[in-house]
Amino acid sequence: MGAEALERLNRGKAPGAQVQWVETLTWSKEHKVERYRLGNGLTLLLLVDHGAPVFSYQTWFSVGSRHERPGKTGLAHLFEHLMFNESKHLPKGEFDRKLEECGAESNAATWVDWTYYHENVPSDRLKLVVDLEAERMAHLVLREPQVTSEKEVVSNERRQRVEDDVDGSVAELLYKTAFQRHGYGWPTIGWMEDIQNFSTKDCEDFYRTYYAPNNATIVVVGDVDREELLSRVQRRYGAMEAAEIPVEDVRPEPPQTEERVVEVEKPTEVEKIAVGYRGPALGDADHVPLSVLNEILFGGRASRVHRAMVQEAEAAVDCRGWVSTFRDPGLYDITATARPGIRAEALLAILDRELGKVVEAPVDRTELERAKARMELSALHGMESCDGRAEQIGFYEVVTGDPVGALARLTPLRRVTVTDLLRVARRYLVKEARSVILVRAALARREAPLEGSVEDVTGERQISL
Amino acid sequence: MKRIVETSTAVPLVSMSLVFRSGSALDPPGKEGLARVTGRMLRRGGAGKTAQQIEEAIDTLGGEFSSEVNFGWTAVGASVLSRNAEAMAELIGALVAEPSFDEIELGKLQREIEAELIESRDSDSVLASRALRREVFGSHRYGRRVSGYIPTLRALTPEDVRQYHRNVFCKKNAFLVFSGDLSDRRARHLAELLTLRLPEGAGIPDPVGEPEVRPGRHLVLVDKPERTQTQMYLGTLGSHPRDDDLIPLQVATSVLGGTFNARMMQEVRVQRGWSYGAYARLGLDRHRELFSMWAAPAAGDAPGCLALLLSLLVRWHQDGVEAKELSFTKNYLRRSYVFDLDTAQKRAQQRISAEVYDLPKGYHETYTDHIKAVTRKQVNQAIQGRINPNNLVIAVVGSHKELGAALEQAIPDLSSSKVVPYDLE
Numbered sequence: 001m002g003a004e005a006l007e008r009l010n011r012g013k014a015p016g017a018q019v020q021w022v023e024t025l026t027w028s029k030e031h032k033v034e035r036y037r038l039g040n041g042l043t044l045l046l047l048v049d050h051g052a053p054v055f056s057y058q059t060w061f062s063v064g065s066r067h068e069r070p071g072k073t074g075l076a077h078l079f080e081h082l083m084f085n086e087s088k089h090l091p092k093g094e095f096d097r098k099l100e101e102c103g104a105e106s107n108a109a110t111w112v113d114w115t116y117y118h119e120n121v122p123s124d125r126l127k128l129v130v131d132l133e134a135e136r137m138a139h140l141v142l143r144e145p146q147v148t149s150e151k152e153v154v155s156n157e158r159r160q161r162v163e164d165d166v167d168g169s170v171a172e173l174l175y176k177t178a179f180q181r182h183g184y185g186w187p188t189i190g191w192m193e194d195i196q197n198f199s200t201k202d203c204e205d206f207y208r209t210y211y212a213p214n215n216a217t218i219v220v221v222g223d224v225d226r227e228e229l230l231s232r233v234q235r236r237y238g239a240m241e242a243a244e245i246p247v248e249d250v251r252p253e254p255p256q257t258e259e260r261v262v263e264v265e266k267p268t269e270v271e272k273i274a275v276g277y278r279g280p281a282l283g284d285a286d287h288v289p290l291s292v293l294n295e296i297l298f299g300g301r302a303s304r305v306h307r308a309m310v311q312e313a314e315a316a317v318d319c320r321g322w323v324s325t326f327r328d329p330g331l332y333d334i335t336a337t338a339r340p341g342i343r344a345e346a347l348l349a350i351l352d353r354e355l356g357k358v359v360e361a362p363v364d365r366t367e368l369e370r371a372k373a374r375m376e377l378s379a380l381h382g383m384e385s386c387d388g389r390a391e392q393i394g395f396y397e398v399v400t401g402d403p404v405g406a407l408a409r410l411t412p413l414r415r416v417t418v419t420d421l422l423r424v425a426r427r428y429l430v431k432e433a434r435s436v437i438l439v440r441a442a443l444a445r446r447e448a449p450l451e452g453s454v455e456d457v458t459g460e461r462q463i464s465l
Numbered sequence: 466m467k468r469i470v471e472t473s474t475a476v477p478l479v480s481m482s483l484v485f486r487s488g489s490a491l492d493p494p495g496k497e498g499l500a501r502v503t504g505r506m507l508r509r510g511g512a513g514k515t516a517q518q519i520e521e522a523i524d525t526l527g528g529e530f531s532s533e534v535n536f537g538w539t540a541v542g543a544s545v546l547s548r549n550a551e552a553m554a555e556l557i558g559a560l561v562a563e564p565s566f567d568e569i570e571l572g573k574l575q576r577e578i579e580a581e582l583i584e585s586r587d588s589d590s591v592l593a594s595r596a597l598r599r600e601v602f603g604s605h606r607y608g609r610r611v612s613g614y615i616p617t618l619r620a621l622t623p624e625d626v627r628q629y630h631r632n633v634f635c636k637k638n639a640f641l642v643f644s645g646d647l648s649d650r651r652a653r654h655l656a657e658l659l660t661l662r663l664p665e666g667a668g669i670p671d672p673v674g675e676p677e678v679r680p681g682r683h684l685v686l687v688d689k690p691e692r693t694q695t696q697m698y699l700g701t702l703g704s705h706p707r708d709d710d711l712i713p714l715q716v717a718t719s720v721l722g723g724t725f726n727a728r729m730m731q732e733v734r735v736q737r738g739w740s741y742g743a744y745a746r747l748g749l750d751r752h753r754e755l756f757s758m759w760a761a762p763a764a765g766d767a768p769g770c771l772a773l774l775l776s777l778l779v780r781w782h783q784d785g786v787e788a789k790e791l792s793f794t795k796n797y798l799r800r801s802y803v804f805d806l807d808t809a810q811k812r813a814q815q816r817i818s819a820e821v822y823d824l825p826k827g828y829h830e831t832y833t834d835h836i837k838a839v840t841r842k843q844v845n846q847a848i849q850g851r852i853n854p855n856n857l858v859i860a861v862v863g864s865h866k867e868l869g870a871a872l873e874q875a876i877p878d879l880s881s882s883k884v885v886p887y888d889l890e
Contacts, residue, residue, distance in 0.1 A: 051475060052807040093735070096725045101793055103800020122803055152738030159694035160741055160761050166587050267691040268587050269888070302520035311573065317580040339580040373527035377478070377546055384475040384808045443690070
């Protein structure tokens with residue numbers, strides 16, 4: 001945006017509402033990401049694309065479950081729910097009603113490092129969405145019975161995602177085992193006891209502390225008029241005051257020197273393993289090469305571990321690997337589900353054998369090239385829609401400070417060498433620094449008959465009424 | 466052969482699909498799972514390549530191969546880096562026309578799917594939705610599981626797979642869909658590569674008859690231990706794509722449970738905090754599909770939540786929708802429609818649905834006009850004509866010992882109650 005237009009926008013505005021262009025970054029051949037900042041610290045990232053008459057409007061706050069403390073876990077996530085309630089100028093229910101009535105989709109998400117709110121909106125409703133988002137950032141009303149009701153909703157969400165979900169509960173246990181000091185050790189949804197004990201005051205304190213313009217980034221992608229957007233943002237957010245964001249009481253995880261193994265029984269018919277090696281932060285130079293190595297090990301049916309575990313040994317139903325995408329060092333997180341009758345130890349033995357090979361010897365260059373092609377494909381997936389791009393821009397901004405990081409990663413990806421993979425394998429695949437969860441099957445399996453239709457195996461009990 | 470093309474240069478990716486107008490509804494009784502197994506076998510050897518060579522070829526191209534099997538159609542295709550689209554089309558064309566259907570690979574796949582079916586018992590929502598479909602459709606083909614059952618999977622032979630492939634995978638039974646970074650001309654070339662070796666074959670008649678409503682109220686409790694929560698579905702037969710009142714019933718369903726402001730979400734989640742979500746859905750397929758309601762209350766709240774859902778359904782049926790909520794819902798459906806069209810892939814998906822569900826001509830193109838024109842009278846007549854709350858299946862996953870009696874008491878005029886083990890399928 002030209003200096004003249006900015007000057008026009010800033011004329012007569014209070015210092016907090018003055019908008020400043022900061023930088024313009026390349027997203028693709030056709031599109032740029034522009035960064036603006038208001039005087040009160042609010043960041044705005046904008047990618048204009050008139051391809052469809054829609055835009056995505058997202059508000060990212062640099063607060064997630066890592067900013068909580070023991071006894072108050074799950075507050076960031078509960079708060080995400082409360083943000084859809086009443087505010088000073090909007091009665092309860094009006095936020096969703098106004099958005100849905102104009103055809104908008106809205107939702108929110110919380111994770112370890114961040115919380116974000118998103119709306120996909122027909123392009124003629126820019127004013128509405130700016131008004132609504134600014135209203136709840138500055139004027140949320142927190143009171144009973146909404147807080148109690150929302151705690152009940154979140155308890156049910158936890159039952160669905162964790163208590164009654166084997167994979168969810170195992171993932172929770174893995175991170176609890178691996179992180180004994182860092183906030184990554186407690187679940188983003190929070191422990192059930194903590195969720196049920198939150199008070200309205202806890203929520204008010206959290207809101208005053210973290211929901212401020214200088215802790216927020218607005219991401220807009222799509223069919224909007226730049227000058228109109230900036231003007232509306234100035235008008236609705238400009239009067240908000242910056243807050244003193246507390247210095248995070250960060251608790252780096254001490255080096256792990258001994259393998260931690262936990263055995264747990266779950267209501268399932270098949271055993272599982274979850275393994276967490278220490279992993280690099282998303283912004284670390286090792287993150288890309290370790291992700292490439294993960295692709296060689298777990299990416300698709302031609303990958304090494306899938307081939308060994310699922311296809312050759314027929315020991316697993318599925319196996320997955322993921323290098324966590326956190327701001328601080330996280331985990332190289334691996335899971336596998338055994339076939340009926342196979343013990344978790346058998347999966348672990350195959351995994352150890354395959355990981356041992358990449359620590360011992362370089363991978364083939366052809367494997368490396370295949371992994372790069374797969375990763376290029378997955379980087380581009382989801383990037384056609386406005387919300388897909390806005391999500392990547394917001395995520396990389398709050399976690400790494402680089403809003404074009406999702407596509408910028410393709411450059412170091414192309415440069416990764418076989419030597420890089422050997423280096424990260426030897427640096428991160430260290431048994432002494434891993435956590436292992438062995439999941440035992442508590443449910444006995446009935447053998448299905450070899451012949452006959454499904455009706456023959458029902459064991460149904462019919463009650464006549 | 467019909468060719469659908471939706472272009473977008475937003476990202477350098479191309480998606481391509483060969484869509485066959487047949488799916489698992491063709492599976493012979495006792496051979497359920499055959500269509501899906503055939504689709505999954507395509508990447509396990511063919512065109513002179515082993516399974517491993519095929520996987521490596523797909524990865525090298527930066528592609529993701531997919532085979533999707535539904536009741537009435539099968540889509541085989543890939544998403545791929547644009548620069549490699551021709552090579553991918555050639556590969557898929559060869560695999561679809563010349564699969565090896567190797568016996569050893571078939572055995573491996575049968576064992577793999579069997580293990581997947583056992584693992585899927587960990588998902589309570591899968592168990593509940595399967596129970597609903599099974600009980601609503603009974604012996605009708607829509608009541609069967611697309612993935613098959615353990616005994617029927619074990620019964621499949623290489624000859625079954627070859628026979629199915631010969632019947633279904635031919636030009637007369639197919640159309641092509643492309644989306645992404647390609648012109649119409651390039652799509653034409655890709656189409657040639659995809660179908661070069663495909664036989665002409667013959668069109669296949671639809672084997673599915675119309676399902677019949679099951680009279681009475683029936684409870685099926687999927688008994689599973691250690692549940693803190695229940696997964697709960699209520700359902701009956703809903704719409705046929707050729708119904709005159711299809712769109713009015715869609716609007717009505719949306720008033721009941723299609724948005725955050727809908728009756729179900731407001732009553733179940735917002736007012737009581739009983740479930741993280743609460744939705745109603747009207748399925749769409751070539752024949753009459755399900756109308757269903759869903760919630761997932763804590764075990765202790767399950768009887769109360771079930772009684773509430775039933776009362777919401779009865780009130781919706783008896784009193785119909787109000788003018789204010791109708792106006793709200795119509796605005797939502799009309800204006801949000803733009804999000805069904807904002808990417809090339811979504812536009813392509815719409816056009817696939819028009820083909821495979823045999824939707825009335827211009828269904829998608831005139832959708833928002835039809836929504837706008839819907840009246841309260843039409844909506845309420847559609848509810849009265851299509852949904853009867855006395856003919857209902859209630860499927861719940863939970864502990865029978867803890868919940869069985871309380872759930873039965875929560876359902877007035879219950880005709881039958883059945884308990885099935887969680888590992889029924």
